[in-house]
Amino acid sequence: MTFPERLNAAWDAHGSLLCVGLDPVVERLPAAIARSSHAILDFNKAIVDATHDLVCAYKPQFACYGSAAAEDQLLATIEHIRGVAPDALVILDAKRGDIGNTAAMYAAEAFERYGADAVTVNPYMGGDTLKPFLDRADRGVVVLCRTSNPGAAQLQGLPVDGRPLYLHVAELAAREWNANGNVMLVVGATAPDELAEVRALCPGIPFLVPGVGAQGGDVEQVISKGARADGLGLVINSSRGIIYAGGGKDFAQKARDAAQELKDTINRYR
């Protein structure tokens, strides 16, 4: 299956554009779970079991696993998702970017070791460093374009020939990098006007949209400015707003409630 086919199937499975970010930080886990020696995996399993029929994707944040020496729990989480939610995409949020022979190893790590469907990558080193990822037509390559953090514009907004840098990235994605149709772009919900500009340049490319929920992005704006003409084209991520919706014994139900509400809100506007 090509990546666009895989993504369409993920959107279709439950009529959802929602992605749940799996960003477990041991200090923030419910007390009952945090004591386990594989607390991250236990937590993720509970979240996935409670939300699998509401989402098109899960996005594990690599830093949460790397800082906790929990690569085995990341792998086991992805295996659990495959069993419970076979249609859901797994987007490994690792923001890779390195020279060609090294990039090939990062592609192997994401797609073989972890078996991810897609991985986030950083374009600063140029298109040749993305090629080992782009060459995998069955996997998605999610290129940082206009991110959701407060200081995103410091570089991404610099004017190049009268247009901000992130629009050059968007144009390179549309014109040069997307021969296999497997490129996605990260465009943050916190910058809705930028979302509209990138959509105008890239009418067909799917966006991964972080920044709703804890970071403050507005869902209606995201849909009206970022959706494709077919009402699709968006994978809208919420991490902390869903996984930490509750902190007690009912954290999984609270996560489900938050995921249901965000899914419904998204679908109301598209």
Next chain:
Amino acid sequence: MTFPERLNAAWDAHGSLLCVGLDPVVERLPAAIARSSHAILDFNKAIVDATHDLVCAYKPQFACYGSAAAEDQLLATIEHIRGVAPDALVILDAKRGDIGNTAAMYAAEAFERYGADAVTVNPYMGGDTLKPFLDRADRGVVVLCRTSNPGAAQLQGLPVDGRPLYLHVAELAAREWNANGNVMLVVGATAPDELAEVRALCPGIPFLVPGVGAQGGDVEQVISKGARADGLGLVINSSRGIIYAGGGKDFAQKARDAAQELKDTINRYR
């Protein structure tokens, strides 16, 4: 000890600006070692034992360990370096870059889990994403500026107000990001004129220079265009040119010979 003090001690210890890149790829290891279940560690130990009196730093490439599920061997390699070469810097080449709370986890991974002295980071997401690294005055933050790969200029060379993007990164590093004096910049040996431009903007900032050896950069040019007025300011990396200098039983001696030759060549020109 602050990071600049640590770096000065590393340069002084053996009068060397040479950094050896520890990029072990199992398929390329000598046959006698490749059969071991911890071949990467065995190889790295042999390289470190053979070169520790010739270098100022070792630079493990994270992708080599991540793609091989060998985080434990990365950690053991760093512990081995601490025992054999206590003055040498360990620069973790992971090219991290993510939003603030995630960046803090990547900083914890590099500096606590692995105990690295410095880590490479990508500036595309802006200075707020570098802050958790920059705040650690005892550790180095090695910011990608002008990289050594063939396609580096595709983004880094875009004109911003009449100057290429990488010079804006250099200026931000000098003007905003270096309050703790712990910033380094990656400037590739394959672009000597760019090295001179960045040095002119950043007279005091140390550079990590990849691209000599296998990638073709010229040592004389690197020194004449990149060294600081004090003859220091450079950490010159070679990975494949040293660690794969020989492929037989004498690979460690061959690596030493290559390291000795490159160290001497560097010192001849400064």
